[in-house]
Amino acid sequence: MRAVPEKLKELVNGVVQSLGYELVGVELLNRAKSGPLLRVYIDQEKGITLDDCSGVSHQLSGVLDVEDPIPGHYVLEVSSPGLDRPLFAKEHFERFRGHKARLKIRSKIEGRRNFVGQLEGIEGDAVLIRENDEVYRLPLSEIDTARLVPEF
DSSP, X not given: OOOOOHHHHHHHHHHHHHTTOEEEEEEEEEETTTEEEEEEEEEOTTOOOHHHHHHHHHHHHHHHHHHOOSOSXXXXXXXXXXXXXXOOSHHHHHHTTTSEEEEEEEEEETTEXXXXXXXEEEETTEEEXXXXXXXXXXXXXXXXXXXXXXXX
16 A cells, blocks of 8 residues: 555544544545645545535644645545545455455566455455455555445
8 A cells, every 4th residue: 555654644543533533544646747635535334424524624624734744735635435445454454354356566466466356354464365266465565556346
């Protein structure tokens, strides 16, 4: 997963939890033309509304303006994880064991960077994913992005 400074994660988590939400994850994306994008995913048992996102965004903006962990101009986006929920932490891969997921890794494993299959959990520091009859061990440190695949 893309590295986000620990101080930034702690700031975001403090605000999100104080408002009664679960912090699913934080992404800091460097966009060439429009500058950095800070994307924050929140959740709660009853789901997330636009008002929830707006409230968190308002509170988080104030804290980030004071603490200034991102130099210069950036865009803040607060969102629900959605149906194609991103997976950020080791615990997420265990929590969603048995669900279908799409993982993209940094370095090729067996000539591939993209894997789609059923999550089989965690073994040490590797995510296990089953494609057809084969189970692949993907090191957590090599995972660039991971998302659930909605099944209808």
